[in-house]
Amino acid sequence: MELLFPQPDLPPVVPDGIILLVGAADLPGQQRLLAALDRVLRAEPPAQARVKGGGLTSAAMTNCGQVGWWSDTKGYRYQPNCPGTGRPWPPIPTEFTELIQRLTMQSPWPDFCPDACLINYYGPGAKMGLHQDRDEKDFSQPIITVSLxxxxxxxxxxxxxxxxxxxxxxxxxxxxxxGGASRMRFHGVRKIYPGTSPLEGVTGRYSLTFRKAL
Ligand SMILES: O=C(O)CCC(=O)C(=O)O
Known part of the structure:
Protein backbone atom coordinates (compact mmCIF):
# COMPACT_ATOMS: atom_id res chain seq x y z
CA MET A 1 0.00 0.00 0.00
CA GLU A 2 1.32 3.46 -0.87
CA LEU A 3 1.47 5.74 2.17
CA LEU A 4 -0.01 9.24 1.87
CA PHE A 5 2.35 10.49 4.55
CA PRO A 6 5.82 9.23 5.42
CA GLN A 7 5.82 6.80 8.33
CA PRO A 8 7.08 8.75 11.36
CA ASP A 9 9.78 7.07 13.44
CA LEU A 10 7.92 7.10 16.74
CA PRO A 11 9.68 5.96 19.92
CA PRO A 12 7.96 3.01 21.62
CA VAL A 13 5.53 3.82 24.42
CA VAL A 14 7.09 2.71 27.69
CA PRO A 15 5.58 2.44 31.18
CA ASP A 16 5.98 5.21 33.77
CA GLY A 17 9.46 5.15 35.34
CA ILE A 18 11.12 3.66 32.27
CA ILE A 19 13.21 5.94 30.09
CA LEU A 20 14.44 4.62 26.77
CA LEU A 21 17.33 6.56 25.25
CA VAL A 22 17.67 5.32 21.69
CA GLY A 23 21.22 5.80 20.37
CA ALA A 24 22.48 7.32 23.66
CA ALA A 25 25.97 6.18 22.69
CA ASP A 26 26.93 6.89 19.07
CA LEU A 27 29.25 4.54 17.18
CA PRO A 28 32.53 6.15 18.35
CA GLY A 29 31.08 6.19 21.90
CA GLN A 30 30.17 2.50 21.64
CA GLN A 31 33.70 1.73 20.42
CA ARG A 32 35.15 3.50 23.48
CA LEU A 33 32.79 1.51 25.75
CA LEU A 34 33.78 -1.68 23.95
CA ALA A 35 37.51 -1.04 24.45
CA ALA A 36 36.88 -0.55 28.18
CA LEU A 37 34.62 -3.61 28.28
CA ASP A 38 37.35 -5.64 26.62
CA ARG A 39 39.74 -4.84 29.50
CA VAL A 40 37.14 -6.07 32.03
CA LEU A 41 36.45 -9.23 30.02
CA ARG A 42 40.15 -10.03 29.78
CA ALA A 43 40.52 -9.59 33.56
CA GLU A 44 37.38 -11.61 34.43
CA PRO A 45 35.96 -13.55 31.44
CA PRO A 46 32.18 -14.11 31.45
CA ALA A 47 30.89 -17.51 32.52
CA GLN A 48 27.48 -19.11 32.85
CA ALA A 49 26.41 -19.30 36.48
CA ARG A 50 24.61 -22.08 38.32
CA VAL A 51 21.10 -21.34 39.47
CA LYS A 52 19.40 -22.67 42.58
CA GLY A 53 17.73 -25.50 40.66
CA GLY A 54 21.14 -26.71 39.41
CA GLY A 55 20.94 -25.52 35.78
CA LEU A 56 23.06 -22.84 34.13
CA THR A 57 22.12 -19.29 33.14
CA SER A 58 21.63 -18.92 29.40
CA ALA A 59 23.68 -15.69 29.27
CA ALA A 60 27.29 -15.68 30.48
CA MET A 61 28.09 -13.13 33.19
CA THR A 62 30.89 -11.15 34.71
CA ASN A 63 31.03 -7.97 36.78
CA CYS A 64 32.96 -4.84 37.53
CA GLY A 65 32.59 -2.60 40.55
CA GLN A 66 32.85 -2.80 44.31
CA VAL A 67 30.56 -5.82 44.30
CA GLY A 68 29.25 -8.13 41.60
CA TRP A 69 26.02 -10.09 41.28
CA TRP A 70 26.42 -13.85 41.23
CA SER A 71 24.33 -16.97 41.44
CA ASP A 72 25.04 -20.51 42.54
CA THR A 73 23.09 -23.40 44.02
CA LYS A 74 22.86 -21.45 47.32
CA GLY A 75 21.06 -18.55 45.62
CA TYR A 76 21.69 -15.00 44.38
CA ARG A 77 23.83 -12.33 46.01
CA TYR A 78 26.27 -9.48 45.52
CA GLN A 79 29.85 -10.33 46.45
CA PRO A 80 33.18 -8.44 46.32
CA ASN A 81 35.15 -11.26 44.67
CA CYS A 82 34.82 -13.27 41.51
CA PRO A 83 33.82 -16.79 42.65
CA GLY A 84 36.01 -18.46 40.01
CA THR A 85 39.30 -16.69 40.71
CA GLY A 86 38.70 -15.26 44.20
CA ARG A 87 40.02 -11.89 42.97
CA PRO A 88 38.13 -8.62 43.57
CA TRP A 89 36.03 -7.61 40.55
CA PRO A 90 37.79 -5.04 38.32
CA PRO A 91 36.73 -1.42 38.99
CA ILE A 92 34.01 0.17 36.86
CA PRO A 93 35.89 1.83 33.95
CA THR A 94 35.71 5.64 33.79
CA GLU A 95 34.31 5.33 30.23
CA PHE A 96 31.24 3.64 31.79
CA THR A 97 30.79 6.06 34.70
CA GLU A 98 31.14 9.10 32.45
CA LEU A 99 28.30 7.85 30.25
CA ILE A 100 26.10 7.10 33.26
CA GLN A 101 26.76 10.54 34.78
CA ARG A 102 25.98 12.28 31.49
CA LEU A 103 22.72 10.36 31.09
CA THR A 104 21.45 10.62 34.66
CA MET A 105 22.20 14.35 35.06
CA GLN A 106 18.82 15.33 33.57
CA SER A 107 16.99 12.23 34.80
CA PRO A 108 14.88 11.74 37.95
CA TRP A 109 18.03 10.13 39.48
CA PRO A 110 20.78 12.79 39.09
CA ASP A 111 22.74 11.41 42.08
CA PHE A 112 22.78 7.81 40.88
CA CYS A 113 26.22 6.43 41.63
CA PRO A 114 26.52 2.73 40.72
CA ASP A 115 28.73 0.46 42.81
CA ALA A 116 28.03 -2.62 40.68
CA CYS A 117 27.88 -3.35 36.97
CA LEU A 118 26.67 -6.78 35.94
CA ILE A 119 27.75 -7.61 32.40
CA ASN A 120 25.64 -10.18 30.55
CA TYR A 121 26.81 -11.75 27.31
CA TYR A 122 24.19 -13.29 25.02
CA GLY A 123 25.43 -15.60 22.29
CA PRO A 124 23.02 -16.78 19.56
CA GLY A 125 19.96 -18.31 21.20
CA ALA A 126 20.70 -16.92 24.68
CA LYS A 127 17.89 -15.27 26.62
CA MET A 128 16.95 -14.22 30.14
CA GLY A 129 13.68 -15.18 31.77
CA LEU A 130 11.31 -12.68 33.37
CA HIS A 131 12.62 -11.64 36.78
CA GLN A 132 12.74 -8.74 39.23
CA ASP A 133 16.01 -7.18 40.43
CA ARG A 134 15.55 -7.37 44.20
CA ASP A 135 19.01 -8.08 45.66
CA GLU A 136 19.90 -4.37 45.92
CA LYS A 137 19.49 -2.49 49.23
CA ASP A 138 17.81 0.69 47.96
CA PHE A 139 14.95 0.31 45.50
CA SER A 140 14.70 4.11 45.11
CA GLN A 141 17.78 3.80 42.87
CA PRO A 142 17.24 2.77 39.23
CA ILE A 143 18.80 0.00 37.19
CA ILE A 144 20.41 1.31 34.01
CA THR A 145 21.15 -0.98 31.07
CA VAL A 146 23.47 -0.16 28.19
CA SER A 147 23.27 -2.43 25.13
CA LEU A 148 26.24 -3.22 22.88
CA GLY A 179 13.28 3.18 38.19
CA GLY A 180 10.53 4.85 40.17
CA ALA A 181 7.15 3.17 39.65
CA SER A 182 8.82 0.68 37.28
CA ARG A 183 11.83 -0.30 39.42
CA MET A 184 10.28 -3.63 40.39
CA ARG A 185 8.74 -4.57 37.07
CA PHE A 186 9.45 -8.06 35.82
CA HIS A 187 11.75 -7.88 32.83
CA GLY A 188 13.86 -10.16 30.66
CA VAL A 189 15.31 -10.74 27.21
CA ARG A 190 13.26 -12.82 24.75
CA LYS A 191 15.75 -13.12 21.94
CA ILE A 192 18.69 -11.53 20.25
CA TYR A 193 19.08 -10.93 16.51
CA PRO A 194 22.42 -12.46 15.43
CA GLY A 195 24.36 -10.52 12.83
CA THR A 196 22.82 -7.11 13.65
CA SER A 197 25.77 -5.71 15.63
CA PRO A 198 27.14 -2.48 14.12
CA LEU A 199 30.37 -3.05 16.06
CA GLU A 200 33.11 -4.75 14.09
CA GLY A 201 34.30 -7.94 15.73
CA VAL A 202 31.32 -8.22 18.11
CA THR A 203 29.06 -11.22 17.71
CA GLY A 204 26.24 -11.50 20.20
CA ARG A 205 25.03 -8.89 22.65
CA TYR A 206 26.48 -7.40 25.82
CA SER A 207 24.32 -5.64 28.37
CA LEU A 208 26.02 -3.51 30.99
CA THR A 209 23.59 -3.20 33.87
CA PHE A 210 24.46 -0.54 36.43
CA ARG A 211 23.15 -0.88 39.97
CA LYS A 212 23.45 0.70 43.39
CA ALA A 213 23.73 -2.58 45.28
CA LEU A 214 25.07 -1.61 48.73
O1 LIG B 1 20.33 -7.86 29.14
C1 LIG B 1 19.47 -7.08 29.48
O2 LIG B 1 19.15 -6.11 28.80
C2 LIG B 1 18.73 -7.31 30.77
C3 LIG B 1 19.61 -7.79 31.87
C4 LIG B 1 18.84 -8.01 33.14
O3 LIG B 1 17.66 -8.00 33.17
C5 LIG B 1 19.58 -8.25 34.37
O4 LIG B 1 20.81 -8.35 34.35
O5 LIG B 1 18.92 -8.35 35.43
Whole structure:
Protein backbone atom coordinates (compact mmCIF):
# COMPACT_ATOMS: atom_id res chain seq x y z
CA MET A 1 0.00 0.00 0.00
CA GLU A 2 1.32 3.46 -0.87
CA LEU A 3 1.47 5.74 2.17
CA LEU A 4 -0.01 9.24 1.87
CA PHE A 5 2.35 10.49 4.55
CA PRO A 6 5.82 9.23 5.42
CA GLN A 7 5.82 6.80 8.33
CA PRO A 8 7.08 8.75 11.36
CA ASP A 9 9.78 7.07 13.44
CA LEU A 10 7.92 7.10 16.74
CA PRO A 11 9.68 5.96 19.92
CA PRO A 12 7.96 3.01 21.62
CA VAL A 13 5.53 3.82 24.42
CA VAL A 14 7.09 2.71 27.69
CA PRO A 15 5.58 2.44 31.18
CA ASP A 16 5.98 5.21 33.77
CA GLY A 17 9.46 5.15 35.34
CA ILE A 18 11.12 3.66 32.27
CA ILE A 19 13.21 5.94 30.09
CA LEU A 20 14.44 4.62 26.77
CA LEU A 21 17.33 6.56 25.25
CA VAL A 22 17.67 5.32 21.69
CA GLY A 23 21.22 5.80 20.37
CA ALA A 24 22.48 7.32 23.66
CA ALA A 25 25.97 6.18 22.69
CA ASP A 26 26.93 6.89 19.07
CA LEU A 27 29.25 4.54 17.18
CA PRO A 28 32.53 6.15 18.35
CA GLY A 29 31.08 6.19 21.90
CA GLN A 30 30.17 2.50 21.64
CA GLN A 31 33.70 1.73 20.42
CA ARG A 32 35.15 3.50 23.48
CA LEU A 33 32.79 1.51 25.75
CA LEU A 34 33.78 -1.68 23.95
CA ALA A 35 37.51 -1.04 24.45
CA ALA A 36 36.88 -0.55 28.18
CA LEU A 37 34.62 -3.61 28.28
CA ASP A 38 37.35 -5.64 26.62
CA ARG A 39 39.74 -4.84 29.50
CA VAL A 40 37.14 -6.07 32.03
CA LEU A 41 36.45 -9.23 30.02
CA ARG A 42 40.15 -10.03 29.78
CA ALA A 43 40.52 -9.59 33.56
CA GLU A 44 37.38 -11.61 34.43
CA PRO A 45 35.96 -13.55 31.44
CA PRO A 46 32.18 -14.11 31.45
CA ALA A 47 30.89 -17.51 32.52
CA GLN A 48 27.48 -19.11 32.85
CA ALA A 49 26.41 -19.30 36.48
CA ARG A 50 24.61 -22.08 38.32
CA VAL A 51 21.10 -21.34 39.47
CA LYS A 52 19.40 -22.67 42.58
CA GLY A 53 17.73 -25.50 40.66
CA GLY A 54 21.14 -26.71 39.41
CA GLY A 55 20.94 -25.52 35.78
CA LEU A 56 23.06 -22.84 34.13
CA THR A 57 22.12 -19.29 33.14
CA SER A 58 21.63 -18.92 29.40
CA ALA A 59 23.68 -15.69 29.27
CA ALA A 60 27.29 -15.68 30.48
CA MET A 61 28.09 -13.13 33.19
CA THR A 62 30.89 -11.15 34.71
CA ASN A 63 31.03 -7.97 36.78
CA CYS A 64 32.96 -4.84 37.53
CA GLY A 65 32.59 -2.60 40.55
CA GLN A 66 32.85 -2.80 44.31
CA VAL A 67 30.56 -5.82 44.30
CA GLY A 68 29.25 -8.13 41.60
CA TRP A 69 26.02 -10.09 41.28
CA TRP A 70 26.42 -13.85 41.23
CA SER A 71 24.33 -16.97 41.44
CA ASP A 72 25.04 -20.51 42.54
CA THR A 73 23.09 -23.40 44.02
CA LYS A 74 22.86 -21.45 47.32
CA GLY A 75 21.06 -18.55 45.62
CA TYR A 76 21.69 -15.00 44.38
CA ARG A 77 23.83 -12.33 46.01
CA TYR A 78 26.27 -9.48 45.52
CA GLN A 79 29.85 -10.33 46.45
CA PRO A 80 33.18 -8.44 46.32
CA ASN A 81 35.15 -11.26 44.67
CA CYS A 82 34.82 -13.27 41.51
CA PRO A 83 33.82 -16.79 42.65
CA GLY A 84 36.01 -18.46 40.01
CA THR A 85 39.30 -16.69 40.71
CA GLY A 86 38.70 -15.26 44.20
CA ARG A 87 40.02 -11.89 42.97
CA PRO A 88 38.13 -8.62 43.57
CA TRP A 89 36.03 -7.61 40.55
CA PRO A 90 37.79 -5.04 38.32
CA PRO A 91 36.73 -1.42 38.99
CA ILE A 92 34.01 0.17 36.86
CA PRO A 93 35.89 1.83 33.95
CA THR A 94 35.71 5.64 33.79
CA GLU A 95 34.31 5.33 30.23
CA PHE A 96 31.24 3.64 31.79
CA THR A 97 30.79 6.06 34.70
CA GLU A 98 31.14 9.10 32.45
CA LEU A 99 28.30 7.85 30.25
CA ILE A 100 26.10 7.10 33.26
CA GLN A 101 26.76 10.54 34.78
CA ARG A 102 25.98 12.28 31.49
CA LEU A 103 22.72 10.36 31.09
CA THR A 104 21.45 10.62 34.66
CA MET A 105 22.20 14.35 35.06
CA GLN A 106 18.82 15.33 33.57
CA SER A 107 16.99 12.23 34.80
CA PRO A 108 14.88 11.74 37.95
CA TRP A 109 18.03 10.13 39.48
CA PRO A 110 20.78 12.79 39.09
CA ASP A 111 22.74 11.41 42.08
CA PHE A 112 22.78 7.81 40.88
CA CYS A 113 26.22 6.43 41.63
CA PRO A 114 26.52 2.73 40.72
CA ASP A 115 28.73 0.46 42.81
CA ALA A 116 28.03 -2.62 40.68
CA CYS A 117 27.88 -3.35 36.97
CA LEU A 118 26.67 -6.78 35.94
CA ILE A 119 27.75 -7.61 32.40
CA ASN A 120 25.64 -10.18 30.55
CA TYR A 121 26.81 -11.75 27.31
CA TYR A 122 24.19 -13.29 25.02
CA GLY A 123 25.43 -15.60 22.29
CA PRO A 124 23.02 -16.78 19.56
CA GLY A 125 19.96 -18.31 21.20
CA ALA A 126 20.70 -16.92 24.68
CA LYS A 127 17.89 -15.27 26.62
CA MET A 128 16.95 -14.22 30.14
CA GLY A 129 13.68 -15.18 31.77
CA LEU A 130 11.31 -12.68 33.37
CA HIS A 131 12.62 -11.64 36.78
CA GLN A 132 12.74 -8.74 39.23
CA ASP A 133 16.01 -7.18 40.43
CA ARG A 134 15.55 -7.37 44.20
CA ASP A 135 19.01 -8.08 45.66
CA GLU A 136 19.90 -4.37 45.92
CA LYS A 137 19.49 -2.49 49.23
CA ASP A 138 17.81 0.69 47.96
CA PHE A 139 14.95 0.31 45.50
CA SER A 140 14.70 4.11 45.11
CA GLN A 141 17.78 3.80 42.87
CA PRO A 142 17.24 2.77 39.23
CA ILE A 143 18.80 0.00 37.19
CA ILE A 144 20.41 1.31 34.01
CA THR A 145 21.15 -0.98 31.07
CA VAL A 146 23.47 -0.16 28.19
CA SER A 147 23.27 -2.43 25.13
CA LEU A 148 26.24 -3.22 22.88
CA UNK A 149 26.34 -5.54 19.86
CA UNK A 150 23.37 -7.42 18.45
CA UNK A 151 19.82 -6.07 18.83
CA UNK A 152 17.48 -7.74 21.29
CA UNK A 153 13.83 -7.99 22.27
CA UNK A 154 13.71 -6.70 25.84
CA UNK A 155 10.58 -7.64 27.79
CA UNK A 156 8.92 -5.34 30.32
CA UNK A 157 6.13 -6.88 32.33
CA UNK A 158 4.17 -5.81 35.38
CA UNK A 159 4.67 -6.29 39.10
CA UNK A 160 3.53 -9.91 38.84
CA UNK A 161 5.20 -12.52 36.66
CA UNK A 162 1.87 -13.55 35.10
CA UNK A 163 1.29 -10.08 33.54
CA UNK A 164 1.84 -10.08 29.80
CA UNK A 165 5.10 -8.24 28.98
CA UNK A 166 5.57 -5.58 26.32
CA UNK A 167 8.48 -5.90 23.90
CA UNK A 168 10.99 -3.09 23.51
CA UNK A 169 13.58 -3.51 20.76
CA UNK A 170 17.03 -2.53 22.02
CA UNK A 171 19.89 -1.85 19.63
CA UNK A 172 23.59 -1.23 20.18
CA UNK A 173 24.11 2.08 21.97
CA UNK A 174 20.57 2.21 23.40
CA UNK A 175 20.16 2.79 27.12
CA UNK A 176 17.20 1.87 29.29
CA UNK A 177 16.64 3.43 32.71
CA UNK A 178 14.25 1.53 34.94
CA GLY A 179 13.28 3.18 38.19
CA GLY A 180 10.53 4.85 40.17
CA ALA A 181 7.15 3.17 39.65
CA SER A 182 8.82 0.68 37.28
CA ARG A 183 11.83 -0.30 39.42
CA MET A 184 10.28 -3.63 40.39
CA ARG A 185 8.74 -4.57 37.07
CA PHE A 186 9.45 -8.06 35.82
CA HIS A 187 11.75 -7.88 32.83
CA GLY A 188 13.86 -10.16 30.66
CA VAL A 189 15.31 -10.74 27.21
CA ARG A 190 13.26 -12.82 24.75
CA LYS A 191 15.75 -13.12 21.94
CA ILE A 192 18.69 -11.53 20.25
CA TYR A 193 19.08 -10.93 16.51
CA PRO A 194 22.42 -12.46 15.43
CA GLY A 195 24.36 -10.52 12.83
CA THR A 196 22.82 -7.11 13.65
CA SER A 197 25.77 -5.71 15.63
CA PRO A 198 27.14 -2.48 14.12
CA LEU A 199 30.37 -3.05 16.06
CA GLU A 200 33.11 -4.75 14.09
CA GLY A 201 34.30 -7.94 15.73
CA VAL A 202 31.32 -8.22 18.11
CA THR A 203 29.06 -11.22 17.71
CA GLY A 204 26.24 -11.50 20.20
CA ARG A 205 25.03 -8.89 22.65
CA TYR A 206 26.48 -7.40 25.82
CA SER A 207 24.32 -5.64 28.37
CA LEU A 208 26.02 -3.51 30.99
CA THR A 209 23.59 -3.20 33.87
CA PHE A 210 24.46 -0.54 36.43
CA ARG A 211 23.15 -0.88 39.97
CA LYS A 212 23.45 0.70 43.39
CA ALA A 213 23.73 -2.58 45.28
CA LEU A 214 25.07 -1.61 48.73
O1 LIG B 1 20.33 -7.86 29.14
C1 LIG B 1 19.47 -7.08 29.48
O2 LIG B 1 19.15 -6.11 28.80
C2 LIG B 1 18.73 -7.31 30.77
C3 LIG B 1 19.61 -7.79 31.87
C4 LIG B 1 18.84 -8.01 33.14
O3 LIG B 1 17.66 -8.00 33.17
C5 LIG B 1 19.58 -8.25 34.37
O4 LIG B 1 20.81 -8.35 34.35
O5 LIG B 1 18.92 -8.35 35.43
Missing amino acids: GDSADFLVGGMARRERPEVIKLGSGDVLLM
